[in-house]
Amino acid sequence: xxxxxxxxxxxxxxxxxxxxxxxxxxxxxxxxxxxxxxxxxxxxxxxxxxxxxxxxxxxxxxxxxxxxxxxxxxxxxxxxxxxxxxxxxxxxxxxxxxxxxxxxxxxxxxxxxxxxxxxxxxxxxxxxxxxxxxxxxxxxxxxxxxxxxxxxxxxxxxxxxxxxxxxxxxxxxxxxxxxxxxxxxxxxxxxxxxxxxxxxxxxxxxxxxxxxxxxxxxxxxxxxxxxxxxxxxxxxxxxxxxxxxxxxxxxxxxxxxxxxxxxxxxxxxxxxxxxxxxxxxxxxxxxxxxxxxxxxxxxxxxxxxxxxxxxxxxxxxxxxxxxxxxxxxxxxxxxxxxxxxxxxxxxxxxxxxxxxxxxxxxx
Numbered sequence: 001x002x003x004x005x006x007x008x009x010x011x012x013x014x015x016x017x018x019x020x021x022x023x024x025x026x027x028x029x030x031x032x033x034x035x036x037x038x039x040x041x042x043x044x045x046x047x048x049x050x051x052x053x054x055x056x057x058x059x060x061x062x063x064x065x066x067x068x069x070x071x072x073x074x075x076x077x078x079x080x081x082x083x084x085x086x087x088x089x090x091x092x093x094x095x096x097x098x099x100x101x102x103x104x105x106x107x108x109x110x111x112x113x114x115x116x117x118x119x120x121x122x123x124x125x126x127x128x129x130x131x132x133x134x135x136x137x138x139x140x141x142x143x144x145x146x147x148x149x150x151x152x153x154x155x156x157x158x159x160x161x162x163x164x165x166x167x168x169x170x171x172x173x174x175x176x177x178x179x180x181x182x183x184x185x186x187x188x189x190x191x192x193x194x195x196x197x198x199x200x201x202x203x204x205x206x207x208x209x210x211x212x213x214x215x216x217x218x219x220x221x222x223x224x225x226x227x228x229x230x231x232x233x234x235x236x237x238x239x240x241x242x243x244x245x246x247x248x249x250x251x252x253x254x255x256x257x258x259x260x261x262x263x264x265x266x267x268x269x270x271x272x273x274x275x276x277x278x279x280x281x282x283x284x285x286x287x288x289x290x291x292x293x294x295x296x297x298x299x300x301x302x303x304x305x306x307x308x309x310x311x312x313x314x315x316x317x318x319x320x321x322x323x324x325x326x327x328x329x330x331x332x333x334x335x336x337x338x339x340x341x342x343x344x345x346x347x348x349x350x351x352x353x354x355x356x357x358x359x360x361x362x363x
Contacts, residue, residue, distance in 0.1 A: 036181070037178055037179045037180060037181075038179050038180070038181055038186040038187075038210075039179075040179045040186055040188060040210055043176065043188055044176065045174045045175055045176050045190060048176065048188055048190045048208055049174070049190070051208060051213035052190075052206075052208060052213060052215070054213070055212065055213035055214050057100065057212075057214055057239075058101075058102075058241055059100065059101050059102075059239065059240055059241025059242055060098070060099070060100040060214070060237065060238070060239055060242075061097075061098065061099045061100070061237075061238050061240070061242045061246075062097075062098055062183070062234045062235075062236050062237035062238060063095065063096070063097055063098075063234065063235050063236040063237075064095070064096045064097075064098055064156055064157075064232060064233065064234055064235070065093070065094070065095055065096075065231075065232070065233055065235055066093070066094045066095075066096060066231070066232045067092070067093045067094075067228075067230075067231050067232075068092055068093075068229075068230070069227075069229055069333070070229055070230075070332040070333050070334060070335070071229075071331075071332045071333050094110060094111075095111045096108055096109060096110050096111065097109040097111065098156055099242040099246045099247070100156075100242070101241050101242050101244070101246075101247065104121060104122070104123050104124075105121065105122055105123075105244070105247045106120075106121045106247075107119070107120045107121070107242075107246055107247055112132070114132050115130070115131040115132030115133075116131050116132075117129065117130050117131070118131075118249070120247060120249050121141075121247070122247040122248060122249070124140050124141045125138065125139075125140060125141075126138070126139045126140075126141060127249045129249060129251075133256075134252070134254060134255050134256065135255060135256040135257070135258070136249075136251045136255055136256070136257050136258075137257075137258050137259075137260055138257060138258070138259055138260070139259070139260045156215075156232065156234075157206070157207070157214075157215035157216055157217050157218040157232055157233060157234065170195070171194060171195050171196055171282040171283055171284075172192055172193065172194060172195065172282070172283070173192070173193045173194075173195060174190065174191070174192055174193075175190075175191045175193075176188065176189065176190065176191065177189030177190070177191040177205055179210075180207055180217075182207050182209075182216040182217050182233060182234060183216060183233075183234040183235055183236050183237045184236075185209055185210070185211070185216060185237065186209075186210040186211070187207040187208055187209055187210055187216050187217070188207070188208045188210060189205055189206070189207050189208070190205070190206045190208060191203055191204070191205050192204040192205075192206075194282075194283035194284075196282070196283050196284050198284050198350050198351050198353065198354045199223065199283040199284055199349060199350055199351075200222055200223055200333070200334050200335065200336070200349050200350060200351060201220060201221075201222065201223065201283060201334065201349050202221045202222055202223040202224065202225065203220075203221050204218070204219065204220050204221070205217075205218075205219045205221070206218055207233070212239055214239075216233065216234050216237065217231070217232070217233035217234065218230075218231070218232050218233070219231045219233075220334060222333040222334055225333075229332075229333040229334050230334065274289070274290050276288060276289035277289075279358045279361070279362065280358070283349065283350075284348065284350050284354055285348060286346050286347065286348040286350065286354065286355060286358045287345075287346070287347045287348060288344065288345070288346055288358065288362060289344070289345045289347075290343055290344055290345075291339075291343050291344070291345050292343050317329060317330055317339075320338070320352070320356075322356050322359075322360070323360055324340070324356055324359035324360040324363060325340050325341060325342060325359065325363070326340070326341050327339050327340035327341050327344075329352055329355075331352065334349055335347060335348065335349050336348060336350060336351060336352045336354075336355055337355075338352065338355040338356070338359060340359060344359065344362075346358055346359055
């Protein structure tokens with residue numbers, strides 16, 4: 001299948017959707033590259049784009065390292081080395097094993113210190129297996145749309161690259177970087193840089209296998225630095241089709257199994273919430289959502305345990321205000337989030353000034 005089968009024409013876009021999914025990764029440039037650069041035939045950026053678009057991936061297995069360093073505050077149950085919980089992928093360093101034999105046969109194993117969590121798709125059957133807790137969730141896909149994992153985070157360089165390679169427009173400068181050796185394989189490097197100064201992204205680099213044309217490493221470097229705040233890369237990779245047995249899961253004796261219906265389309269939103277919208281395009285697009293539960297939580301007039309929890313979380317964030325209103329601001333290396341007192345949320349891979357602009361225009 002084509003690595004970019006859902007994108008018949010490559011267009012560049014690294015806006016909110018990719019930025020939110022990219023909440024993970026971080027390591028020094030060259031972590032998975034050898035010191036000596038391979039001597040590869042010259043290829044232009046346009047040729048590398050064609051390589052990505054026409055690559056065929058019939059099978060793959062390997063080991064992936066994923067690192068996160070976004071400067072996020074410590075939250076219970078999130079992040080940290082050695083955790084096998086899917087939510088931990090938003091920060092810290094993690095090792096995963098991956099197997100791919102087509103869109104309906106995939107397996108990802110998040111390896112932890114005391115166990116692992118596997119997400120397995122075999123046809124319409126999806127299993128999520130927690131070895132430490134000895135419990136599994138099984139779902140049967142209903143065929144209504146594309147499949148997504150419950151973590152919604154890119155697991156392999158291919159997934160991360162597909163989220164970034166969404167739209168080409170004049171806002172992006174595309175060039176060829178240095179060649180590298182990744183997981184023992186020669187690779188070209190494609191470099192994407194936003195031209196808009198309000199973006200927090202300095203550059204994105206994609207290391208592309210010289211023979212198979214498949215991404216081997218994906219990095220996001222914040223503006224003004226040389227150290228990625230996102231990196232997902234193979235440390236070992238094999239392009240042979242995995243054994244079908246890798247996608248067959250039978251719960252072990254004593255395991256607690258729950259059944260669930262996991263539709264392949266977009267999940268239903270909780271009562272009272274509206275589906276988020278995107279304002280703008282490209283690198284400086286902003287995700288806008290209305291969250292009624294946030295309205296009034298900054299003050300003591302809101303009652304209830306949920307409001308108390310929200311007040312505690314929001315109370316430690318910097319207060320900001322302007323013509324758009326007032327609220328709290330969360331900033332990281334690759335994102336900014338504005339939570340207004342009237343229950344609106346604005347998130348993007350942009351500087352806070354861009355969020356204030358959107359908040360004012362959408363009042």
